[in-house]
Amino acid sequence: MASNPFAHIVTQCSGPPSASDYAIDRALRMIVKGAAAVILLLVAYIIFELGRQALPAMLNFGPGFLIGTEWNVQDQVFGILPEIWGTLYSSLLALFLGGLFGVAIAIFLTQDFLDHRLSNVFRTIVEMLAAIPSVVYGLWGIYVLIPLIRPAAEWLHDSFGWLPLFGTDLAGPGMAPAALVLAVMILPTVAAISVDAFRRVPYKVKEAAYGMGTTRWEAILKVMLPTASSGILAALVLGFGRALGETMALAMLIGNSNQISLSLFAPANTLASLLASSFPEAGPVEVQALMFAALALLAITLIVNVVGLWVMKAATRKFEGKA
Amino acid sequence: MVFANVARSTLAACTLSALAFAPLASADEIQLNGSGASFPFPLYAKWAKDFSRKHKGIQLQYQAVGSGAGIRAFLAETVDFAASDAAMNDEEIAKVPTDKGVVLLPMTAGEVVLSYNLPGNPELKLPRDVMQDIFLGKLTTWRDERLQQANPGIDFPDDDITVVRRSDSSGTTYVFTGHLACASDEFKQEVGHGKSVNWPKSFVGAPKNDGVAAMIKQTPGAIGYIEYGYAEATGQPMASLQNKAGEFVKPGEASGQAALASAEFPSGDLPGYAGTPDLRVWVCDPTGEAAYPIATFTWMLMYQHQDEEKAQVLREFIEYGLNKGQKDAPKMGYIPLPENVKAKVEDALKLVGDSK
Numbered sequence: 195m196a197s198n199p200f201a202h203i204v205t206q207c208s209g210p211p212s213a214s215d216y217a218i219d220r221a222l223r224m225i226v227k228g229a230a231a232v233i234l235l236l237v238a239y240i241i242f243e244l245g246r247q248a249l250p251a252m253l254n255f256g257p258g259f260l261i262g263t264e265w266n267v268q269d270q271v272f273g274i275l276p277e278i279w280g281t282l283y284s285s286l287l288a289l290f291l292g293g294l295f296g297v298a299i300a301i302f303l304t305q306d307f308l309d310h311r312l313s314n315v316f317r318t319i320v321e322m323l324a325a326i327p328s329v330v331y332g333l334w335g336i337y338v339l340i341p342l343i344r345p346a347a348e349w350l351h352d353s354f355g356w357l358p359l360f361g362t363d364l365a366g367p368g369m370a371p372a373a374l375v376l377a378v379m380i381l382p383t384v385a386a387i388s389v390d391a392f393r394r395v396p397y398k399v400k401e402a403a404y405g406m407g408t409t410r411w412e413a414i415l416k417v418m419l420p421t422a423s424s425g426i427l428a429a430l431v432l433g434f435g436r437a438l439g440e441t442m443a444l445a446m447l448i449g450n451s452n453q454i455s456l457s458l459f460a461p462a463n464t465l466a467s468l469l470a471s472s473f474p475e476a477g478p479v480e481v482q483a484l485m486f487a488a489l490a491l492l493a494i495t496l497i498v499n500v501v502g503l504w505v506m507k508a509a510t511r512k513f514e515g516k517a
Numbered sequence: 518m519v520f521a522n523v524a525r526s527t528l529a530a531c532t533l534s535a536l537a538f539a540p541l542a543s544a545d546e547i548q549l550n551g552s553g554a555s556f557p558f559p560l561y562a563k564w565a566k567d568f569s570r571k572h573k574g575i576q577l578q579y580q581a582v583g584s585g586a587g588i589r590a591f592l593a594e595t596v597d598f599a600a601s602d603a604a605m606n607d608e609e610i611a612k613v614p615t616d617k618g619v620v621l622l623p624m625t626a627g628e629v630v631l632s633y634n635l636p637g638n639p640e641l642k643l644p645r646d647v648m649q650d651i652f653l654g655k656l657t658t659w660r661d662e663r664l665q666q667a668n669p670g671i672d673f674p675d676d677d678i679t680v681v682r683r684s685d686s687s688g689t690t691y692v693f694t695g696h697l698a699c700a701s702d703e704f705k706q707e708v709g710h711g712k713s714v715n716w717p718k719s720f721v722g723a724p725k726n727d728g729v730a731a732m733i734k735q736t737p738g739a740i741g742y743i744e745y746g747y748a749e750a751t752g753q754p755m756a757s758l759q760n761k762a763g764e765f766v767k768p769g770e771a772s773g774q775a776a777l778a779s780a781e782f783p784s785g786d787l788p789g790y791a792g793t794p795d796l797r798v799w800v801c802d803p804t805g806e807a808a809y810p811i812a813t814f815t816w817m818l819m820y821q822h823q824d825e826e827k828a829q830v831l832r833e834f835i836e837y838g839l840n841k842g843q844k845d846a847p848k849m850g851y852i853p854l855p856e857n858v859k860a861k862v863e864d865a866l867k868l869v870g871d872s873k
Contacts, residue, residue: 267686268709336731365679366736367721450684450722461721467684471724475585475686475712 244492248485259486265452265468267476272483274490276452280462281494284369284448285437287458288376292437293430295377296384300426303385304392305414317389324382332446335375340366340447343374347459364459367449373458375443380433387432391425392418420513424506431502438495441466465491547830552580553587553600555725556688556744557625557815560849561600564842568834575830584688585712591619591818597827599818600624602688603712604797607788618821620868621787621796623814624838626777626852628745629693630768630811632733632753635659636674641756642667642765648758649701651678651740653708654717659738667765676738681729683742684722686713692799692813693742699801700761700810745773746850762806772809773852779803780814782861793821794865812852819869828870835866 211219251259255272262273299320303313347364354360364370395418403413419426449461450471465487473484551561558581565577582590584601591599592612604621613619631648633641644667650656659673683690691712698710708714716722723732726747733739733753740756745768748755757765766772780798787793800812819831839862843853854862 264715266715267713268711268715333731336735340735363677365677365721366681366732366739367723445684445724446728450724451718451720453718461719463722471685471722472713474583477585 241489241492244485244489248482248489251479251482251486254479255483255486259483260490263452263454265472267480270479272480272486274465274468274487276454277463277465277468277487278490278494279454280369280448281438281464281466281491283462284373284376284444284464285434287369287373288380288437289430289434291373291377292380292384292433296381296429296433297388297426299381299385300388300392301414301419303389305410305418317386320385321382323378324386328379328440328442329446331375331379332443335371335443335447336367339374340364340371343370351459358456359458361457362455362460365449365461367447368457368459368461369448369455370458372444372448372462372464375447376437376440379440379443380436383436384429384433387429388422388426391422391429394425395421423513424510427502427506427509431499431506434498434502435495438491438498439466441470445470465494546574546576547827548576548578549597549827549830549834550578550580551587551598551600551817552582552590552596553818554584554602554688554815555581556602556627556746557600557851559746560625560842560846560851561838563845563849564834564838567841568837572830572833577830577834583686584691585686588818597823598820598831600816601818602813602815603691604816605818610788610790616822618790618793619787620790620793620819620821620865621816622819622835622862622865623796623798623854623858624817624835624862625843625846626773626812626814626854627850628768628773628776628809628812628852629689629696629742630745630748630753630755631740631758632730632743632748632755633740634733634735634737635671635754636737638754639668639671641671641754643756643758645700645759649697649704651680652697653701653704654680654719657719667759674738679736679739680717680720681732681736681739681741682716682720682722683713683724683729685724687725688712688815689726689742689744690714693811695799695801695813696811744850745769749850758810760806760808760810761802761804762808764806766807766809768809770847770852772807773812774855775805776800776803776808776810776812777814777852777858778855779805779808780855780858790821793868794861796861796865814854814858821868822871823869825870832866832869835862835869839863 251272255262259273260278261275262271263275264271264273266272302308303317308316344364347370350360351363399421400413400418403417408417444464445467448464448467450463450467451461452463453460455462469484469488469491472480476484551565558579561579565579569575569577579600584603587596587599587601588605588609590596592609592614594614594617605619610619631643635641644663647656647661647663647667657678659676659678661673664673665671691710694704694708694710694714697708698705708716721732721736723729723741726743729741729743730747730751730753733741743753745755747753755768757767759765777800780800782798783795785795787795797816798814802810803812817835819835839854839859843859846853
């Protein structure tokens with residue numbers, strides 16, 4: 195019995211790293227660092243290129259571009275305030291609806307309302323919404339959603355027309371169908387990430403809450419939701435980012451009219467939709483203006499992300515007790 | 518045995534695929550690429566396909582990227598030919614590299630129609646002043662005295678008029694606003710004439726012909742402009758328009774040709790090109806009694822100086838389009854070129870390539 199039963203393991207596991215181990219380790223680190231650097235370079239290059247092409251428009255139109263309300267190719271007068279308004283308004287509406295339903299779905303799927311297997315099936319179905327192409331959402335909006343909401347819209351306009359929210363008649367495309375479709379489009383993002391956020395909360399947290407005598411809803415709303423809040427906020431920021439940049443479905447549904455209106459049923463426009471519909475046939479000066487608009491969209495997205503991160507950090511500090 | 522079979526079929530498959538890919542790889546294959554207007558795309562694509570099939574070793578392709586993008590590609594010399602619904606303006610012609618040169622050839626023609634959504638979709642007659650008022654944003658309801666007078670049989674609904682326009686910049690808008698700007702000074706001042714214009718804010722914009730068509734179909738009380746070929750293919754109702762002579766005319770092949778017959782080509786040369794005829798002409802408001810008011814040519818853009826081998830193929834291709842190709846036109850919703858225009862194009866065709 196002299197032979198060591200662990201001999202084969204010993205020879206494999208112990209001993210200092212060999213030269214090839216070092217080499218592999220170094221190579222991997224270089225590749226990973228390189229990949230990270232490429233991403234940064236790419237973003238920098240995109241901003242640089244956009245800025246370079248937008249520069250003539252920036253010098254030409256100045257800050258007035260951001261508060262101008264007209265996009266007139268013939269007179270070469272360009273302004274994007276209606277588009278900025280439409281982008282933010284549609285995205286906020288979508289975030290409100292999509293966020294509400296997304297978080298509700300996440301609660302439904304994670305807080306023991308459903309059998310485990312069933313909830314997995316449900317989750318997969320919700321995530322499949324993300325796989326539907328944007329143009330299909332657009333067509334669905336035109337052929338299904340708009341006729342569906344038209345009676346309700348007419349009733350709202352007739353009964354509550356004095357509210358600026360319902361101030362105009364729904365002609366067909368407009369803010370309401372666009373925001374509704376946008377809400378469906380960001381739903382999978384919000385729901386999936388919120389589900390993960392809830393699952394990350396240790397089960398003993400909930401047990402502790404029950405132990406202190408909370409009801410189920412108290413446990414969910416006062417314990418689980420705040421504890422998962424940083425993840426949920428991350429989901430909302432991502433969803434909002436997606437809503438800001440969504441193009442094709444909105445180009446088909448929002449009506450592409452350069453006006454600023456609070457009314458949910460009035461046609462409006464967004465930056466991404468403006469870019470998509472004007473770019474292919476734009477002349478040289480209009481292209482510069484469009485590049486400026488793209489830069490503005492990029493800036494809005496950046497601001498949203500920074501603010502989102504900041505709120506997330508604050509939430510983490512407040513509810514999860516981490517610095 | 519089984520193995521041998523598999524091996525044999527694999528071998529066969531390899532040979533087959535090698536054969537299939539062989540033409541792509543061969544060196545004497547001529548590849549010609551064009552891009553531009555989306556309006557004539559179905560017709561040009563059919564020509565290119567039929568032409569390539571008839572001529573071995575020639576691959577002709579046409580991509581619909583829009584008139585503006587087509588002109589840009591032409592100026593950047595990334596294509597062998599281009600196409601545009603708005604031809605090229607003088608500025609653009611001046612930008613063509615001088616060692617290449619340009620000749621503009623009208624190849625086919627089309628109409629822009631007004632489609633609408635009314636209960637039961639009756640045949641609608643649209644008086645000139647009513648049409649102008651609608652697209653100026655002044656007339657917003659279907660219950661209108663003049664409309665009712667022109668269409669005694671129609672019980673107009675108590676709906677608002679929802680005007681659907683193109684949200685992207687397009688040759689269709691160029692042609693449509695061209696007619697309205699010709700017919701009404703007010704329209705020219707207020708809205709203008711161009712590939713994208715300053716529409717009233719209450720109008721709804723939809724992308725491309727199919728977007729506008731879908732929006733009209735889905736919106737009670739809507740009216741909007743689309744290409745004749747597209748409306749014909751999708752069975753959209755089309756309004757009869759009142760022409761300059763006061764007659765209500767339905768869109769169609771005959772009324773379109775009647776409109777184009779009144780086209781008077783400019784007598785001068787293309788600016789900067791002595792000896793090259795200027796074939797840019799618009800019939801923004803034709804005078805004939807049978808003429809449909811909104812018809813237009815669409816152009817192909819060719820380089821004058823280029824590789825003779827390619828030029829030869831391009832000349833043959835245009836010959837094909839002018840003769841055999843014109844027979845495809847009416848079936849696909851385009852208007853065949855009138856004989857006098859065809860003769861002019863055949864004449865100008867000699868300028869493509871350096872051998873005269």
